[in-house]
Amino acid sequence: MKKVLHLITGLEFGGGAENALLQIIPELKKTENRICCIKGRGEIAKKLEQKGIKIYYLNMKNWLDFSIIFKYKKVIKEYKPDIQVNYLIHADIFGRVFGKLFGVKKIVSFNRSRYKKFFHKFIDKITFGLVDFFIANSEVNLSYYRKKNKIPEEKSFCIPNGVDLKKYSFKLDDEKKLKELKLSKKDFILTCVARLSKEKDHEAMFKALKYLNDKRIKLILCGEGKEKEKLKKLRKKLGLEDQILILGNRKDVLEILRITDVFVLPSLFEGMSNALLEAMASKKCCLVSDIDENKELIKNGKNGLTFKVKDCKDLARKIKYLMENKEKREEFGKNAFKTIKEKYEIHKIIKEYDELLEKV
Numbered sequence: 001m002k003k004v005l006h007l008i009t010g011l012e013f014g015g016g017a018e019n020a021l022l023q024i025i026p027e028l029k030k031t032e033n034r035i036c037c038i039k040g041r042g043e044i045a046k047k048l049e050q051k052g053i054k055i056y057y058l059n060m061k062n063w064l065d066f067s068i069i070f071k072y073k074k075v076i077k078e079y080k081p082d083i084q085v086n087y088l089i090h091a092d093i094f095g096r097v098f099g100k101l102f103g104v105k106k107i108v109s110f111n112r113s114r115y116k117k118f119f120h121k122f123i124d125k126i127t128f129g130l131v132d133f134f135i136a137n138s139e140v141n142l143s144y145y146r147k148k149n150k151i152p153e154e155k156s157f158c159i160p161n162g163v164d165l166k167k168y169s170f171k172l173d174d175e176k177k178l179k180e181l182k183l184s185k186k187d188f189i190l191t192c193v194a195r196l197s198k199e200k201d202h203e204a205m206f207k208a209l210k211y212l213n214d215k216r217i218k219l220i221l222c223g224e225g226k227e228k229e230k231l232k233k234l235r236k237k238l239g240l241e242d243q244i245l246i247l248g249n250r251k252d253v254l255e256i257l258r259i260t261d262v263f264v265l266p267s268l269f270e271g272m273s274n275a276l277l278e279a280m281a282s283k284k285c286c287l288v289s290d291i292d293e294n295k296e297l298i299k300n301g302k303n304g305l306t307f308k309v310k311d312c313k314d315l316a317r318k319i320k321y322l323m324e325n326k327e328k329r330e331e332f333g334k335n336a337f338k339t340i341k342e343k344y345e346i347h348k349i350i351k352e353y354d355e356l357l358e359k360v
Contacts, residue, residue, distance in 0.1 A: 004085060008087040019044065023164060023346055028357065036056040036058065084106070114141060134155065137158070141271060162346035174258065196231060224248050263282075283337045
């Protein structure tokens with residue numbers, strides 16, 4: 001049985017890569033799997049250990065902590081992995097260079113989004129020759145990187161994010177949940193689950209609400225990020241304090257989705273959004289920006305709607321249309337769930353990943 005080491009920057013709560021590891025690694029049967037974490041011991045790490053996964057902690061103190069190189073070398077010497085899979089940019093670059101240096105046989109880069117910063121693009125380019133196999137979590141990104149780095153098809157694969165549909169079978173007192181959030185049945189509820197950062201373009205939703213000028217519309221934001229204070233100021237400036245709830249990170253996202261009318265994702269760029277997958281699995285009508293990564297999941301007019309990226313007026317028009325067409329919302333929600341069941345159910349993804357690692 002091949003030994004696989006999964007190298008990741010951190011194992012904090014809530015990240016897409018971290019949650020993917022939590023869902024997939026404990027279920028792999030055809031390979032032996034361990035994890036190496038460069039920094040932090042978050043909630044995801046605890047859950048993985050509870051499932052019997054061995055984790056090596058390098059405990060990096062800061063970006064100038066070179067002691068992690070020697071700690072990592074010790075891990076490689078002890079475990080002797082046949083394959084190392086790298087997740088997230090910092091772990092990926094570190095793992096490419098030092099994995100090869102310390103004798104890991106096969107280096108696999110698992111990329112979840114396109115790198116946007118110049119330095120990240122540059123360092124990715126000059127170290128890509130150290131990668132033996134490449135995995136992307138969407139067909140859009142796989143196609144992009146195959147072309148960009150001239151990767152042969154037989155050495156590049158797509159393993160999409162998966163959804164555990166069992167999590168969505170629960171009872172909820174909708175009225176109680178609405179009351180908890182100080183909402184009512186009369187409200188038309190939009191929800192966005194995303195990091196509060198510029199690339200998620202929350203401002204487009206704020207401007208769309210201002211343009212619609214309908215007090216019945218309420219917007220729930222779940223997530224934390226650098227833009228939080230800026231968004232609070234914008235909410236106040238636009239006079240939308242009674243319509244927009246900025247809730248931060250939440251552990252009850254699936255419950256919030258249950259009382260949601262439309263899930264909105266106005267991203268400027270994405271990898272494959274776990275939040276969008278969760279909304280689709282919750283049978284929610286989804287309204288997303290028309291970037292390629294979102295369109296891979298949402299087919300306009302079939303299992304949801306798209307709007308022109310950055311176009312708050314187009315977003316507003318689509319919100320109004322969905323508000324006035326309950327039957328269409330329900331139809332889109334049912335079709336979105338069908339998409340998840342057919343293509344992204346977690347057990348199918350686990351099987352694909354298991355078979356891929358065995359072949360690598």
